[in-house]
Amino acid sequence: MKSLTIALILFFYLLTNNFAQNYEAEKGKAHKEARVSILTKKQIKPSSTVFKRPNKNWKPEKWTFSKSNIINQEEINTRSKESYGPTIASPVPDTSFAGLIDNGTSIPPDVNGAAGPNHLMQTLNPQVRITDKSGNELFTTSLSNWWEPMPGNGGTFDPKIVYDPYQNRWIMITPSGSTSTTSRIYVCVSTTSNPLDDWNFYWFDTDTDNILWFDYPNLGFNKKWISIGGIMRNSAFEAVEFVVFTLDKNAAFNGDDDISLNKFTTNLGSAIVPAFTYDEEEENLYLISTGDGNDNGSGYINLFTLSGTTVDPVFELEGSIGIPEPWENWSYENHGDFLPQLGSSEKLNSVDARMHTMIFRNNKLWAVHHIYLPADDPTYTAIQWWNLDTNGVILERGRIEDENQEYSYAFPSIAVNANEDVLIGHGVFSDNIYASAGYSYKDHIDEPGSMRDVHIYKEGLASYYKTYGGDRNRWGDYSSVSVDPVDDIDFWALHEYAEMPTGNSIWGTYWAFVKPSFIPVVDFEADEILIPTGETINFSDLSLGVPTSWEWSFEGGTPATSSMQNPGEILFDQEGSFDVTLIASNSLGSDTLTKENYISTSTSILPDVEFTSDITAVCTGKEVKFTDLSEYSPISWEWQFDPSDITFVNGTDKYSQNPEVVFDEANLYSVSLTVWNLNGSSSITKFDMISAGGYTLPYIESFEEDSYKPDDWLIENPDESVTWELENIGGTSPGNQAMGLQFQSYLIGKYDRLISPPLNFTGSTDVILDLQHAYANKYMPISDSLNIYISPDCGITWEKVFTAGEDGSGSFATHELTENFWPEISSDWCAEGWGADCISLNLDNWEFMHDIQIAFETYSSIGNPLFIDNISVSTTLSTDENIKNENEILAFPNPSNGSLSVKIPENMKLDELLLINKLGQIVLRKKIDPNQHLINIEEDATRTKGTYLLVVRGPEISKNIKVILF
Incomplete structure (x- = not known):
């Protein structure tokens, strides 16, 4: 029995020391700080004055691996000699364009970026930028401004970004603070696939004991976790331990207030890199680090796993993997300034051989780093890449290197698409060129271990030397490549290059869009498929696989x-239906597609006329742009306006396809368009389409989806920070939306204005402005406030007509003092519970005027949010209790919930009533007895909410009345 016990103890000892090694978790929470609309953040163009710290005393890690737990050891070199040298050319970029450029505030830039469905994001030490996929700038701000809501913000560095294509969200991380007492990690996740929408912002302390601080983040994810690996340093900048954090990804995506956090530490390896996991079913998250590059003639890397549940993960060392091709992990001379460049004896800093990126795809792991060769006396750097299975078995591996030692390659990143094509982005360095941006490509049909020729897509323009008083000529520290989530095939690369200096040396960044070749998958489209006989059609190739010829x-x-x-201008001069065939080919093969009866021609089809305008309520003298949307090959146009007192501007006239028009008088204008094609003409009229001088009364805005027109309203946001936006609320009717401004994450003393569309008070008396508001003080005696202004000339001059702030008695607040206020029930709003009545203002001073605008201005005192809803500008003239002119035809109530009455004076004889919608369609036609003087229109569920034209007419009179149904 004794010998059996000893055997069991020995077995379990060997089991724990030769297989997976577990690490204990330190548990905590990441705290939600804010939900922020990105477009409310301040956008900046000028340089910031915050410099990234140059880290004078930086020291490399002690590179280690698990000698007792080597899970895969190559005894002989399995890498084919063919993979050492060039094969065939990597594909050239389909397009490329400039990214962010040096603004003089940071070395190095720490280049990182990612591609989403419609946007590119670039996150660098100096700035964050969002563009479309053509490189057009949509948003730029400083890194510190991006993280403005966060506690301790001010020392941010090393940002990283990734797009999760399975849940269609962006994930961004950034450390803040390089001392043990200030070190935090900021994490934010987008709420949609559009990075210009809202983001949820979180943070956590990296060392609750305040002994070490966090440096050099590596980002990964799978279906359960956001994972962050990195280095914990002491005050001397020495690497003391390596750390992995896990956060509950889905809780962050849901916007939960506090999300589970786990921290694991190890002394093994170097900076640990979690995988980007491109498999929405994979339970585990894999991680990798560089080990000792030269231990008795072998080099090693370390493989880790995260398993278990979301809130209780298990972090394990799977083991170390060795190959008989050693390398050095950094250059000890010149503090790591090692990479050559043309035109200068000063070399660029290459940091070290830490891992840069890992990808999990198709149950395989792909990883990359740069290494120093030869191992015993390095003279150049090469890219080393790995393809492993999840047990650590090497499936293939390779190096991007110049054995002639003229060129060095460094700061790599790797991406793998759905076909297992591989793109490795990297820098290119030599005495023969300035520091340049490049990549190398491997097709899924290429030989194992091979990589195609290096392609330089952005050549450097000058030598580079800049230290900001440090002892290193910083470059990198990393780059970025990603797969386009739209097709999961194409690649985006982002890297650094040396730009032409303007005094000091300058770095720049450049994007490249790379489309891999494969056997084409053919597709095409035509700009029209149903046309008049005798018209022409333009065709567009949509084939995938980069075809090189077309039939x-x-x-x-x-x-x-x-x-x-x-091909364009293909003429179809016979009536009928016709096939179109395309054969697309490249060197790998071809594909054929025939679309039967794809094109139809007709001798009778007329234009289907439609048009729109950029605005419908306009100040007199302001331009309105009309856009023709007509189908079926229109060739000529004629516009008419009723009344006709308009002026065509900017070189357009009544025969222009897309005219620009100024409306000279305050009035309701109907717009007609006649369009011709080869077969004839069609027309459409939109009655009372344009409200020149403004919307006539009554005007109601509930900010609900079915009625709110964002283009009607203007927001003035002088500091380009927090401002008015639509919020989801409760307690008002109809609907669940209101306009609000969140002061709690805003600076004190800031003003923002929400400005109404123009309004027309012509013919109106007893004009009243009514609105609902909701607000609660957060601190006493400080109060946020609301001011209301009226402009009689469309915003040129303003007059204040209302101002209010809370004095503690319910004079303005609608809820008692509270730290967290958000309206959810009716008593949270004015006139319903505690506090103030609703705002009602007499605007008789502006009666009979047009081009009126109303501004709602907030003043911030860092309190609770302020909300306004159900804005109404009305006159008592349109109600049955206030009929003042017995000789007028009146419709009441107006606005109406669907049913209304029409009063006809005794002296008028009318015989027909029409109700016409905005498209000019008659939705109700009713015959009238000439002796009938009160007509009731019943509610009809088929009539949608909106504005209608009520027409009553007889032999000698016709009257138009605008009515609103809600």
């Missing part, structure tokens, strides 16, 4: 064939 066949077309990629 088109057009049944019934002239010409009948084409070899152009996008």
Whole structure:
């Protein structure tokens, strides 16, 4: 029995020391600080004055691996000699363009970025930028401004970003503070796939004992976790231990207030890199780090896993992996300034051989780092990449290197697409060139271990030397490549290059969009598929796989064939339906697609007329842009306006397809458009489409989806920070939206204005402005406040008509003092519970005027949010209790919930009533007895909410009345 016990103890000892090694978790919480609309953040163009710290005393890690737990050891070199050298050319970029450029505030930039469905994000030490996929700038701010809501913000560095294509969210992380007492990690996640929408912001302390501080973050994710690996340093900048954090990803995506956090530490390896997990079913998250590059002639890396539940993960060392091709992990001379450049004896800093990126895809792991060669006396750097299974078995590996030692490659990143094509982005360095941006490509059909030729997509323009008083000529520290989530095939690369200096040396960044070749998958489209006989059509190739030749066949077309990629002006001069065929080819093969009866021609089809305008309520003298949306090959246009007192501007006239028009008088204008094609003409009239001088009364704005027009309202946000935005609320009717401004994350003393569309008071008396508001003081005696202004000339001059702030007695607040206020029930609003009545203002001073605008201005004192809803500008003239002119035709109540009455004076004889919607369609036609003087219109569920034209007419009179149904 004794010998059996000893055997069991020995077995379990060997089990724990030769297989997975567990690490204990330190548990905590990441705290939600704010939900922020990105477009409310201040956008900046000038340089900031905050410099990234140059880290004078920086020291490399002690590179270690688990000698007792080597899970895979190559005894002989399995890397094919063919993979050492060039093969065939990497594909050239489909497009490339500039990213952020040096603004003189940070070395290095720490280049990072990612691609989403419609946007690119670039997160650098100096700035954050969002662009479209053509490189057009949509938003730029400083890194510190991006993290403005966060506690301790001011020393941010090393940001990283990734797009989760399975839940369609962006994830961004950034450390803040490089001392043990200030070190935090900031995390934010987008609420949609659009990075210009709201984000949830979180933070956590990296060392609750305040002994070490966190540096060099590495970001990863899977279906359960956001994972962050990095280095914990002491005050001497020495690496003391390596750390992995896990956060509950789905809780963050849900916007929960506090989310579970786990922290694991190890002394093994170096900076640990979690994988980007491109598999929405994978339970585990894999991690990797560089080990000793030269231990008795072998180099090692370390593989880790995270398993278990979301809130109780298990972090384990799976083991170390060795190969008989050693390398050095950094250069000990010149503090790591090692990379050569043209035109200068000063070299660029290469940091060290830490891992840069890992990808999990198809149950395989792909990782990359740069290494120093030869191992015993390095003279150049090479890119080393790995393809492992999840047990650590090497499936293939390779190096991007110049064995002639003329070129060095460094700061790599790796991406793997759905076909297992691989793109590695990296810098290119040599005495023969300035520091440049490049990449290397591997197709899924290429030989294992091989990589195609290096392609430089942005050449450096000058030598570079800048230290800001440090002892290193900083470059990197990393780069970024990602797969486009739209097709999961194409790649985006982002890297640094040396820009032409303007005094001091300057770095720049550059994007490249790379489309891998494969056997084409053919598709195409036509700009029209139903046309008048005798018209022409333009065709566009939509084929995937980068075809290089095209063969088109057009049944019934002239010409009948084409070899152009996008042939145009194909004539179809016979009536009927016709096939179109495209064969797309490249060196790998071809694909054919025939769309049967794709094109139809007709001798009778007329234009389907439609148009729109950029605004419908306009100040007199202001331009309105009309856009023709007509279908079926329109060739000419004629516009008419009723009344006709308008002026065409900017070189347009009544025959322009898209005219620009100034409305000279305050009035309701109907707009008609006649469009011709080869078969004839069609027309449409939109009655009372344009409200020149402003909307006539009554005007109601409930801010609900079915009625609110964002383009009607103007927001003045002088500091380009927090401002008015639509919020989801409760307690008012109809609907669940109101306009609000969140003062709690705003600076004191800031003003923002929400400005109404123009309004027309012509013919109106007893004009009243009514609105609901909701607000609660957060601190006493400080109060946020609301001011209301009226402009009689569309915003040129303003007069204050109302101002209010809470004095503690309920004079303005609608809820008692509280730290967290958000309206949810009716008693949270004015006139319903505690506190103030609703605001009602007499605007008779502006009766009979037009081009009126109303501004709602907030003044911030860092309190609770302020909300306004159900704005109404009305006159008593339109109600049955206040009929003042017995000779007028009146409709009441107006606005109406669907049913209304029409009063006809005794002396008028009318015989017909029409109700016409905004599209000019008659939705109600009713015959009237000439002796009938009160007509009731019943509610009809088929009539949608909105503005209608009520027409009552007889032999000698016709009267139009605007009515609103809600």
